[in-house]
Amino acid sequence: MNFNEIMQLVKYLNKSELTEFKLRDGDFELQVRTRHFVKSKIVATPAAIPSAAAVPTITEPAPVAAAPTPAAPAPKEQETNNYIEIKSPMVGTFYRSPAPDKPPYVKVGDQVNQGDTVCIIEAMKLFNEIEAEVTGKIVKVLVEDASPVEYDQVLFLVDPS
Amino acid sequence: MNVGIERKVVVLSSIDSTNVYALEHAQVENWPEGSIVMADFQTAGRGQRGNSWYSSPEKNLLLSMVYYPDFLPFEKQHFLHYCTSIALQKTLDSLSIPATIKWPNDLLVDDKKIAGILIQNIIRGQSFGLSVIGIGLNVNETDFPSHLPHATSVKRLTGKSITPGRLLSVLLSFFDPAYDLLRKGDYDNLLRQYLEHFYGMEEKRSFSIPGGKSFEGVIRGVDAQGRLVVNINGEVKAFGLKEIEWKW
Numbered sequence: 186m187n188f189n190e191i192m193q194l195v196k197y198l199n200k201s202e203l204t205e206f207k208l209r210d211g212d213f214e215l216q217v218r219t220r221h222f223v224k225s226k227i228v229a230t231p232a233a234i235p236s237a238a239a240v241p242t243i244t245e246p247a248p249v250a251a252a253p254t255p256a257a258p259a260p261k262e263q264e265t266n267n268y269i270e271i272k273s274p275m276v277g278t279f280y281r282s283p284a285p286d287k288p289p290y291v292k293v294g295d296q297v298n299q300g301d302t303v304c305i306i307e308a309m310k311l312f313n314e315i316e317a318e319v320t321g322k323i324v325k326v327l328v329e330d331a332s333p334v335e336y337d338q339v340l341f342l343v344d345p346s
Numbered sequence: 347m348n349v350g351i352e353r354k355v356v357v358l359s360s361i362d363s364t365n366v367y368a369l370e371h372a373q374v375e376n377w378p379e380g381s382i383v384m385a386d387f388q389t390a391g392r393g394q395r396g397n398s399w400y401s402s403p404e405k406n407l408l409l410s411m412v413y414y415p416d417f418l419p420f421e422k423q424h425f426l427h428y429c430t431s432i433a434l435q436k437t438l439d440s441l442s443i444p445a446t447i448k449w450p451n452d453l454l455v456d457d458k459k460i461a462g463i464l465i466q467n468i469i470r471g472q473s474f475g476l477s478v479i480g481i482g483l484n485v486n487e488t489d490f491p492s493h494l495p496h497a498t499s500v501k502r503l504t505g506k507s508i509t510p511g512r513l514l515s516v517l518l519s520f521f522d523p524a525y526d527l528l529r530k531g532d533y534d535n536l537l538r539q540y541l542e543h544f545y546g547m548e549e550k551r552s553f554s555i556p557g558g559k560s561f562e563g564v565i566r567g568v569d570a571q572g573r574l575v576v577n578i579n580g581e582v583k584a585f586g587l588k589e590i591e592w593k594w
Binding site: 316 | 369423424450451464465466467470471586587588
């Protein structure tokens with residue numbers, strides 16, 4: 186398959202209800218997962234689609250990930266890759282609790298559900314409560330309380346299993 | 347857009363914070379945009395992280411407004427401050443009180459604070475799910491505790507008492523058009539209004555670097571990111587919130 190053929194296929198799949206498409210022809214293998222795939226099922230995140238699985242969004246569906254993988258079969262699931270990242274949507278200051286004298290929103294081992302507040306990012310004196318978009322268990326908090334964060338910086342790792 | 351007809355108004359006789367109430371109820375109960383929570387008596391009105399807003403019962407205008415600015419890019423979120431500051435400045439102006447907006451979001455009269463803003467948003471994915479705009483305006487307060495030496499009120503400045511609730515409609519009449527400009531993306535207009543009564547504009551003021559040295563500079567306004575722009579001995583620099591402190 187050439188590039189144009191792959192793009193045509195991706196366009197077609199994007200319009201369809203298919204969640205996943207695999208094609209194997211000799212030593213050529215093509216695997217495409219659509220945004221429906223991300224919403225319905227969260228799996229180990231092979232390197233090809235980290236952005237799709239890591240940052241599922243409501244307003245901007247994850248882009249279709251075309252992942253032509255030459256020869257090798259899909260990588261085996263690894264435990265450490267099973268985690269979903271919660272990233273900072275903006276530049277600001279990271280706060281783990283609603284107020285200095287209050288307990289943190291979440292800590293390692295806590296179960297979070299979609300819609301739960303996990304932290305505050307303060308930007309220019311606006312206090313932004315960040316909602317989890319995934320359900321799972323917090324396995325790691327990667328940023329110290331009250332420290333500056335960059336856009337897209339990973340804040341938490343969540344085990345969805 | 348006229349939200350005045352549809353907005354829900356909740357008056358609380360006693361509550362920790364109107365912001366907290368709005369954050370907890372607005373989304374679950376599908377409050378319409380522009381809804382308001384007012385408190386006659388605020389026991390723990392929140393200033394920014396730990397600085398509680400001082401208020402005696404029924405003396406001040408304490409409210410939270412509920413909006414859903416899902417159209418607003420994150421990098422423009424400081425314009426929520428601009429809309430609110432502009433509305434407060436105009437409200438005070440209507441009472442012949444010449445207030446200025448001190449960067450980023452305090453209202454000052456003669457170097458004394460008369461109103462403060464606390465905005466709390468809920469972020470859902472890549473947009474604002476909810477914005478709760480908390481406002482504290484000192485109306486009839488005349489006795490401020492000793493730890494608030496830089497505070498003043500409408501009554502202190504005019505000598506007249508006024509029912510805080512009466513100022514609400516005035517405030518909204520100025521906020522709504524500002525929010526409409528935000529919705530339309532007319533940032534230039536809002537920026538112009540924000541800087542029209544900007545505290546210390548083109549004047550020399552004293553600052554310090556947090557935990558560092560003091561310096562003087564001439565205030566030149568704000569940049570696109572909302573940072574304070576200061577001319578220090580001919581060198582123009584922009585400062586983020588954590589990079590500069592005002593010296594009274």
